[in-house]
Amino acid sequence: MNVTITPSAVAGTARAPPSKSYTHRAILAAGYADGATVRDALWSADTRATARAVELFGGDVDRADDGTLEIDGFDGRPEVPADVIDCGNSGTTMRLVTAAAALADGTTVLTGDESLRSRPQGPLLEALADLDAEAFSTRGNGQAPLVVPGPLAGGEVSIPGDVSSQYITALLLAGAVTDEGIAIDLETELKSAPYVDITLEMLEDFGVEARKTDAGFEADGGQSYAPAGGEYAVPGDFSSISYPLAAGAIASDEGLRIEGANPSAQGDTAIVEIVERMGADVDWDRDAGVIDVSKAPLSGIEVSVEDTPDLLPTIATLGAVADGDTRITNAEHVRYKETDRVSAMAEELGKMGVETTEREDSLTIHGGESTLEGATVSGRDDHRIIMALALAGLVADGETTVEGADHVDVSFPGFFDLLADLGVDLERDDA
Ligand SMILES: O=C(O)C1=C[C@@H](OP(=O)(O)O)[C@@H](O)[C@H](O)C1
Numbered sequence: 001m002n003v004t005i006t007p008s009a010v011a012g013t014a015r016a017p018p019s020k021s022y023t024h025r026a027i028l029a030a031g032y033a034d035g036a037t038v039r040d041a042l043w044s045a046d047t048r049a050t051a052r053a054v055e056l057f058g059g060d061v062d063r064a065d066d067g068t069l070e071i072d073g074f075d076g077r078p079e080v081p082a083d084v085i086d087c088g089n090s091g092t093t094m095r096l097v098t099a100a101a102a103l104a105d106g107t108t109v110l111t112g113d114e115s116l117r118s119r120p121q122g123p124l125l126e127a128l129a130d131l132d133a134e135a136f137s138t139r140g141n142g143q144a145p146l147v148v149p150g151p152l153a154g155g156e157v158s159i160p161g162d163v164s165s166q167y168i169t170a171l172l173l174a175g176a177v178t179d180e181g182i183a184i185d186l187e188t189e190l191k192s193a194p195y196v197d198i199t200l201e202m203l204e205d206f207g208v209e210a211r212k213t214d215a216g217f218e219a220d221g222g223q224s225y226a227p228a229g230g231e232y233a234v235p236g237d238f239s240s241i242s243y244p245l246a247a248g249a250i251a252s253d254e255g256l257r258i259e260g261a262n263p264s265a266q267g268d269t270a271i272v273e274i275v276e277r278m279g280a281d282v283d284w285d286r287d288a289g290v291i292d293v294s295k296a297p298l299s300g301i302e303v304s305v306e307d308t309p310d311l312l313p314t315i316a317t318l319g320a321v322a323d324g325d326t327r328i329t330n331a332e333h334v335r336y337k338e339t340d341r342v343s344a345m346a347e348e349l350g351k352m353g354v355e356t357t358e359r360e361d362s363l364t365i366h367g368g369e370s371t372l373e374g375a376t377v378s379g380r381d382d383h384r385i386i387m388a389l390a391l392a393g394l395v396a397d398g399e400t401t402v403e404g405a406d407h408v409d410v411s412f413p414g415f416f417d418l419l420a421d422l423g424v425d426l427e428r429d430d431a
């Protein structure tokens, strides 16, 4: 599907979709448990991939009409899957499920789409090998397809922290059900660190003890997963909130309200402060979980995405609209996502007339609303690139067509319905 956007103002109320990160963890944690009820879960292409994995491990995921998931778990010991686990486009699924698979009493095979089969899995495979669990890439290049004979016993392991925090999350989740537990020593500084905080918060909610240490992280062994009262509720997703928030900041004269924006461990809550620092009119009532935003002239800022890689595409579009330079730093790990998002945003905004300066670990956008021209841009089969480019289309001079726009289903199903509800003039073309 291609989506063509005519410059439009936005107004009204948007509801934040549930957090993708919390939903993945809750589905898998319920799998590690005897079972659980997961309320307000995100049901998207990525979280469905994690649900499929739990089912292949012997669990069952049932979704009620109100979105509640009733999950029967595999109780700490995954069955050997009767089929290959297809993780689709989801890095989180592949990393978290690879470590879980190493607990099974037999071999698991994991694959994914072309994008996922090009992303780095090597550090996780090496960590599992150091823990005496066999795990390898079929092509020997550290990329999926992966074959995981296991078995994982627990123990001490060292791993780099600057490729993906998802390796740490994966090892903590699986390590807690090994006899010995797991102690993770970080070889380099940890990037995307708040995602491990989300993991620790969620583990605590499932009654599992894990913590930060001087060297890295650890989880005690021999533990069982069980959420208090058998239930877990997923908070709103601040990576997803970044899109309506940015839309309000660049294109809402009347004001836009975002509901479901309750504080949690998500590093991406930083988007509220970023938009404010750029000059937008923002008010966040944390107790009510409501953000009100409206348009004001924006100015370029410097912002590090070390902790918040998923915000880069949104900030790049804000930077294209803002006057002056917006410098996004500590961005090297943003190149290991669904696509190389640093290059993708530089090149696609370039098609819209925006000048950028790209370095290995930074992206500077030389902005100003008057430079944004409507164009046909590629969504790169990457949900965040698609949504960020659609935002640019709201204020460009002329129409903008985003190609391959259906991939928003990965994290934000209904994104274009929401834009239309907020008053955006858009056309979907299924050709
Ligand atoms: O653990 C998670 O839920 C995630 C961690 C981050 O990845 P990295 O740790 O690979 O940077 C983030 O980009 C991804 O969207 C979700």
Ligand SMILES: C=C(OP(=O)(O)O)C(=O)O
Binding pocket: 020, 046, 089, 090, 091, 092, 093, 310, 337, 338, 384, 411
């Ligand atoms: C990088 C992302 O997710 P994943 O790593 O799970 O594919 C994302 O949602 O932007």
